[in-house]
Amino acid sequence: MNDVIRAEDIGLTFQTADGPVHALKDVNLTVAQGDFVSFIGPSGCGKTTFLRAIAALETPTAGRLSVNGMTPDAARRARAYGYVFQAPGLYPWRTIAGNVSLPLEIMGFGRAERRQRVAHVLDLVDLAGFGGKYPWQLSGGMQQRASIARALAFDADILLMDEPFGALDEIVRDRLNEALLELWAKTGKTIAFVTHSIPEAVYLSTRIVVMSPRPGRITRIIDSPLPRNRPLDIRETAAFIALAHEVREGLREGHGHD
Numbered sequence: 001m002n003d004v005i006r007a008e009d010i011g012l013t014f015q016t017a018d019g020p021v022h023a024l025k026d027v028n029l030t031v032a033q034g035d036f037v038s039f040i041g042p043s044g045c046g047k048t049t050f051l052r053a054i055a056a057l058e059t060p061t062a063g064r065l066s067v068n069g070m071t072p073d074a075a076r077r078a079r080a081y082g083y084v085f086q087a088p089g090l091y092p093w094r095t096i097a098g099n100v101s102l103p104l105e106i107m108g109f110g111r112a113e114r115r116q117r118v119a120h121v122l123d124l125v126d127l128a129g130f131g132g133k134y135p136w137q138l139s140g141g142m143q144q145r146a147s148i149a150r151a152l153a154f155d156a157d158i159l160l161m162d163e164p165f166g167a168l169d170e171i172v173r174d175r176l177n178e179a180l181l182e183l184w185a186k187t188g189k190t191i192a193f194v195t196h197s198i199p200e201a202v203y204l205s206t207r208i209v210v211m212s213p214r215p216g217r218i219t220r221i222i223d224s225p226l227p228r229n230r231p232l233d234i235r236e237t238a239a240f241i242a243l244a245h246e247v248r249e250g251l252r253e254g255h256g257h258d
Protein backbone atom coordinates (compact mmCIF):
# COMPACT_ATOMS: atom_id res chain seq x y z
CA MET A 1 0.00 0.00 0.00
CA ASN A 2 1.16 3.52 -0.74
CA ASP A 3 1.60 6.08 1.99
CA VAL A 4 -0.39 9.11 1.00
CA ILE A 5 0.52 11.20 4.03
CA ARG A 6 3.89 10.89 5.67
CA ALA A 7 4.90 13.11 8.59
CA GLU A 8 8.38 12.80 10.06
CA ASP A 9 9.25 14.71 13.23
CA ILE A 10 6.91 17.54 12.34
CA GLY A 11 7.04 20.62 14.51
CA LEU A 12 5.03 23.78 14.03
CA THR A 13 5.57 26.78 16.26
CA PHE A 14 3.60 30.00 15.93
CA GLN A 15 5.38 33.16 17.04
CA THR A 16 2.84 35.28 18.89
CA ALA A 17 2.96 38.48 20.91
CA ASP A 18 2.79 36.32 24.04
CA GLY A 19 5.72 34.18 22.92
CA PRO A 20 5.97 30.97 20.91
CA VAL A 21 3.02 28.56 20.73
CA HIS A 22 4.05 24.98 20.04
CA ALA A 23 1.04 23.84 18.02
CA LEU A 24 2.79 20.61 16.94
CA LYS A 25 5.86 18.85 18.25
CA ASP A 26 7.58 15.63 17.09
CA VAL A 27 4.60 14.42 15.10
CA ASN A 28 5.27 11.14 13.26
CA LEU A 29 2.53 9.51 11.25
CA THR A 30 2.00 7.62 8.03
CA VAL A 31 -1.41 7.26 6.45
CA ALA A 32 -1.86 4.54 3.84
CA GLN A 33 -4.03 4.85 0.76
CA GLY A 34 -7.65 4.07 1.59
CA ASP A 35 -7.21 4.62 5.33
CA PHE A 36 -9.78 6.48 7.38
CA VAL A 37 -7.74 8.28 10.01
CA SER A 38 -9.30 10.38 12.77
CA PHE A 39 -7.58 12.97 14.92
CA ILE A 40 -9.04 13.35 18.38
CA GLY A 41 -7.95 15.43 21.35
CA PRO A 42 -8.89 18.43 23.47
CA SER A 43 -9.06 21.95 22.12
CA GLY A 44 -5.66 23.33 21.17
CA CYS A 45 -3.87 20.02 20.62
CA GLY A 46 -3.06 20.91 17.03
CA LYS A 47 -5.62 18.83 15.11
CA THR A 48 -6.64 21.65 12.79
CA THR A 49 -3.05 22.85 12.46
CA PHE A 50 -1.97 19.39 11.30
CA LEU A 51 -4.79 19.20 8.75
CA ARG A 52 -3.91 22.68 7.54
CA ALA A 53 -0.25 21.67 7.21
CA ILE A 54 -1.28 18.72 5.01
CA ALA A 55 -3.29 21.18 2.90
CA ALA A 56 -0.28 23.56 2.66
CA LEU A 57 -2.23 26.23 4.56
CA GLU A 58 0.44 26.20 7.31
CA THR A 59 4.13 25.40 6.95
CA PRO A 60 5.83 23.18 9.52
CA THR A 61 8.82 24.78 11.22
CA ALA A 62 10.52 21.39 11.67
CA GLY A 63 10.52 17.94 10.09
CA ARG A 64 9.32 16.60 6.77
CA LEU A 65 5.78 16.29 5.47
CA SER A 66 4.78 14.68 2.20
CA VAL A 67 1.38 14.26 0.57
CA ASN A 68 1.07 11.76 -2.30
CA GLY A 69 4.88 11.66 -2.37
CA MET A 70 5.08 15.44 -2.96
CA THR A 71 5.53 18.52 -0.84
CA PRO A 72 2.18 19.77 0.50
CA ASP A 73 2.49 22.75 -1.82
CA ALA A 74 2.97 20.57 -4.91
CA ALA A 75 0.09 18.34 -3.73
CA ARG A 76 -2.16 21.40 -3.44
CA ARG A 77 -1.29 22.44 -6.98
CA ALA A 78 -1.96 18.87 -8.14
CA ARG A 79 -5.42 19.07 -6.46
CA ALA A 80 -4.59 16.08 -4.28
CA TYR A 81 -7.33 16.75 -1.73
CA GLY A 82 -10.75 18.19 -1.09
CA TYR A 83 -11.34 20.08 2.18
CA VAL A 84 -14.57 20.02 4.21
CA PHE A 85 -15.02 22.53 7.04
CA GLN A 86 -17.28 22.55 10.09
CA ALA A 87 -19.65 25.03 8.45
CA PRO A 88 -20.94 24.08 4.98
CA GLY A 89 -19.99 27.52 3.58
CA LEU A 90 -22.34 27.35 0.62
CA TYR A 91 -23.08 30.53 -1.35
CA PRO A 92 -26.73 31.39 -0.74
CA TRP A 93 -27.19 32.92 -4.21
CA ARG A 94 -26.08 29.74 -5.95
CA THR A 95 -28.10 26.55 -6.22
CA ILE A 96 -26.71 23.36 -4.69
CA ALA A 97 -25.53 22.25 -8.15
CA GLY A 98 -24.03 25.72 -8.67
CA ASN A 99 -22.12 25.48 -5.40
CA VAL A 100 -20.81 22.00 -6.14
CA SER A 101 -19.84 23.09 -9.63
CA LEU A 102 -17.87 26.15 -8.45
CA PRO A 103 -14.44 24.50 -7.97
CA LEU A 104 -14.87 22.84 -11.37
CA GLU A 105 -15.59 26.23 -12.96
CA ILE A 106 -12.50 27.69 -11.31
CA MET A 107 -10.45 24.77 -12.63
CA GLY A 108 -11.76 25.33 -16.14
CA PHE A 109 -13.82 22.17 -16.66
CA GLY A 110 -16.23 22.42 -19.60
CA ARG A 111 -20.01 22.64 -19.12
CA ALA A 112 -20.81 19.03 -20.10
CA GLU A 113 -18.12 17.59 -17.84
CA ARG A 114 -19.26 19.82 -14.96
CA ARG A 115 -22.84 18.65 -15.33
CA GLN A 116 -21.81 15.03 -15.34
CA ARG A 117 -19.51 15.36 -12.32
CA VAL A 118 -22.02 17.37 -10.30
CA ALA A 119 -24.73 14.78 -10.95
CA HIS A 120 -22.35 11.98 -9.96
CA VAL A 121 -21.22 13.50 -6.65
CA LEU A 122 -24.73 14.65 -5.69
CA ASP A 123 -25.79 11.06 -6.20
CA LEU A 124 -22.86 9.85 -4.04
CA VAL A 125 -24.02 11.99 -1.10
CA ASP A 126 -27.65 11.06 -1.68
CA LEU A 127 -28.73 14.50 -2.90
CA ALA A 128 -29.77 13.51 -6.41
CA GLY A 129 -32.76 15.68 -7.28
CA PHE A 130 -31.71 18.57 -4.97
CA GLY A 131 -29.29 20.25 -7.37
CA GLY A 132 -31.82 22.95 -8.27
CA LYS A 133 -32.54 23.91 -4.66
CA TYR A 134 -30.90 26.78 -2.80
CA PRO A 135 -28.89 26.11 0.38
CA TRP A 136 -31.55 27.66 2.64
CA GLN A 137 -34.10 25.17 1.31
CA LEU A 138 -32.06 22.27 2.73
CA SER A 139 -31.56 21.05 6.32
CA GLY A 140 -28.18 21.49 8.04
CA GLY A 141 -27.28 17.86 7.42
CA MET A 142 -28.16 18.11 3.73
CA GLN A 143 -26.11 21.30 3.42
CA GLN A 144 -23.11 19.52 4.92
CA ARG A 145 -23.61 16.65 2.46
CA ALA A 146 -23.58 19.24 -0.34
CA SER A 147 -20.28 20.62 0.96
CA ILE A 148 -18.87 17.08 0.92
CA ALA A 149 -20.06 16.73 -2.69
CA ARG A 150 -18.27 19.97 -3.52
CA ALA A 151 -15.04 18.59 -2.01
CA LEU A 152 -15.47 15.39 -4.06
CA ALA A 153 -16.33 17.10 -7.34
CA PHE A 154 -12.80 17.14 -8.77
CA ASP A 155 -12.16 13.58 -7.64
CA ALA A 156 -9.14 14.17 -5.39
CA ASP A 157 -7.68 11.05 -3.74
CA ILE A 158 -7.72 12.57 -0.27
CA LEU A 159 -10.56 14.10 1.69
CA LEU A 160 -9.58 16.37 4.61
CA MET A 161 -12.50 16.93 6.99
CA ASP A 162 -12.28 19.31 9.95
CA GLU A 163 -15.13 18.51 12.36
CA PRO A 164 -17.64 18.40 9.53
CA PHE A 165 -20.51 17.17 11.72
CA GLY A 166 -19.64 19.04 14.94
CA ALA A 167 -22.54 21.48 14.62
CA LEU A 168 -25.23 18.88 13.89
CA ASP A 169 -27.54 17.08 16.29
CA GLU A 170 -26.78 13.49 17.20
CA ILE A 171 -29.42 11.81 15.07
CA VAL A 172 -28.36 13.65 11.92
CA ARG A 173 -24.74 13.05 12.81
CA ASP A 174 -25.32 9.29 13.11
CA ARG A 175 -26.92 9.22 9.69
CA LEU A 176 -24.11 11.24 8.14
CA ASN A 177 -21.48 9.02 9.77
CA GLU A 178 -23.14 6.01 8.19
CA ALA A 179 -23.39 7.77 4.84
CA LEU A 180 -19.74 8.82 5.01
CA LEU A 181 -18.61 5.23 5.55
CA GLU A 182 -20.68 4.13 2.55
CA LEU A 183 -19.16 6.86 0.45
CA TRP A 184 -15.66 5.91 1.63
CA ALA A 185 -16.28 2.26 0.71
CA LYS A 186 -17.61 3.23 -2.71
CA THR A 187 -14.86 5.68 -3.61
CA GLY A 188 -11.76 4.23 -1.88
CA LYS A 189 -10.67 7.74 -0.83
CA THR A 190 -8.17 8.33 1.95
CA ILE A 191 -9.91 10.36 4.64
CA ALA A 192 -8.33 12.46 7.40
CA PHE A 193 -11.02 13.51 9.86
CA VAL A 194 -10.89 15.80 12.91
CA THR A 195 -13.37 15.21 15.70
CA HIS A 196 -14.02 15.80 19.40
CA SER A 197 -16.26 12.76 19.67
CA ILE A 198 -14.92 9.39 20.84
CA PRO A 199 -17.83 7.34 19.39
CA GLU A 200 -17.53 9.15 16.06
CA ALA A 201 -13.77 8.49 15.87
CA VAL A 202 -14.21 4.82 16.81
CA TYR A 203 -17.15 4.26 14.47
CA LEU A 204 -15.49 5.81 11.43
CA SER A 205 -11.79 5.09 11.59
CA THR A 206 -9.29 2.46 10.59
CA ARG A 207 -6.71 4.43 12.63
CA ILE A 208 -7.32 6.76 15.53
CA VAL A 209 -4.70 9.35 16.36
CA VAL A 210 -5.02 10.61 19.93
CA MET A 211 -3.45 14.02 20.52
CA SER A 212 -2.77 16.23 23.52
CA PRO A 213 -1.96 19.93 23.89
CA ARG A 214 0.93 22.15 25.06
CA PRO A 215 2.81 21.16 23.03
CA GLY A 216 0.44 19.60 20.47
CA ARG A 217 1.58 16.03 19.99
CA ILE A 218 0.44 12.48 19.30
CA THR A 219 0.05 10.36 22.43
CA ARG A 220 -1.35 7.21 20.82
CA ILE A 221 -2.04 5.76 17.42
CA ILE A 222 -4.65 3.02 17.59
CA ASP A 223 -5.26 0.68 14.67
CA SER A 224 -8.88 -0.39 14.69
CA PRO A 225 -9.64 -4.11 14.78
CA LEU A 226 -13.23 -3.45 13.62
CA PRO A 227 -14.23 -4.68 10.15
CA ARG A 228 -14.49 -2.00 7.45
CA ASN A 229 -18.13 -2.73 6.90
CA ARG A 230 -19.85 -1.28 9.98
CA PRO A 231 -23.54 -1.06 10.69
CA LEU A 232 -24.43 1.61 13.29
CA ASP A 233 -25.23 -1.02 15.91
CA ILE A 234 -21.59 -2.13 15.93
CA ARG A 235 -21.39 0.58 18.62
CA GLU A 236 -23.04 -1.80 21.06
CA THR A 237 -20.45 -4.55 20.58
CA ALA A 238 -17.76 -5.40 23.14
CA ALA A 239 -14.99 -4.69 20.57
CA PHE A 240 -16.34 -1.17 19.97
CA ILE A 241 -16.67 -0.40 23.67
CA ALA A 242 -13.15 -1.68 24.36
CA LEU A 243 -11.78 0.54 21.59
CA ALA A 244 -13.63 3.59 22.92
CA HIS A 245 -12.13 2.83 26.32
CA GLU A 246 -8.63 2.71 24.83
CA VAL A 247 -9.16 6.12 23.18
CA ARG A 248 -10.46 7.57 26.46
CA GLU A 249 -7.39 6.26 28.26
CA GLY A 250 -5.15 7.83 25.63
CA LEU A 251 -6.90 11.17 26.14
CA ARG A 252 -6.49 10.90 29.90
CA GLU A 253 -2.79 10.07 29.57
CA GLY A 254 -2.31 13.23 27.51
CA HIS A 255 -3.87 15.29 30.29
CA GLY A 256 -1.25 14.01 32.72
CA HIS A 257 1.25 16.39 31.09
CA ASP A 258 -0.80 19.53 31.79
Ligand SMILES: Nc1ncnc2c1ncn2[C@@H]1O[C@H](COP(=O)(O)OP(=O)(O)OP(=O)(O)O)[C@@H](O)[C@H]1O
Nearest residue numbers: 014016021023042043044045046047048049050216
Ligand atom coordinates in the same frame (compact mmCIF):
# COMPACT_ATOMS: atom_id res chain seq x y z
N1 LIG B 1 -2.38 31.37 13.31
C1 LIG B 1 -2.08 31.10 14.59
N2 LIG B 1 -1.32 31.93 15.32
C2 LIG B 1 -0.99 31.65 16.61
N3 LIG B 1 -1.39 30.55 17.27
C3 LIG B 1 -2.16 29.68 16.60
C4 LIG B 1 -2.56 29.91 15.23
N4 LIG B 1 -3.34 28.87 14.84
C5 LIG B 1 -3.43 28.03 15.90
N5 LIG B 1 -2.73 28.51 16.96
C6 LIG B 1 -2.55 27.87 18.27
O1 LIG B 1 -2.01 26.57 18.06
C7 LIG B 1 -2.58 25.63 18.96
C8 LIG B 1 -3.23 24.50 18.19
O2 LIG B 1 -4.40 24.99 17.55
P1 LIG B 1 -5.38 24.10 16.66
O3 LIG B 1 -6.45 24.98 16.15
O4 LIG B 1 -4.60 23.32 15.69
O5 LIG B 1 -5.96 23.10 17.76
P2 LIG B 1 -7.19 22.10 17.64
O6 LIG B 1 -6.74 20.85 18.29
O7 LIG B 1 -7.66 22.02 16.25
O8 LIG B 1 -8.28 22.81 18.55
P3 LIG B 1 -9.88 22.87 18.39
O9 LIG B 1 -10.35 21.52 18.74
O10 LIG B 1 -10.27 23.91 19.39
O11 LIG B 1 -10.16 23.28 16.97
C9 LIG B 1 -3.54 26.40 19.84
O12 LIG B 1 -2.86 26.76 21.02
C10 LIG B 1 -3.86 27.63 19.00
O13 LIG B 1 -4.20 28.71 19.82
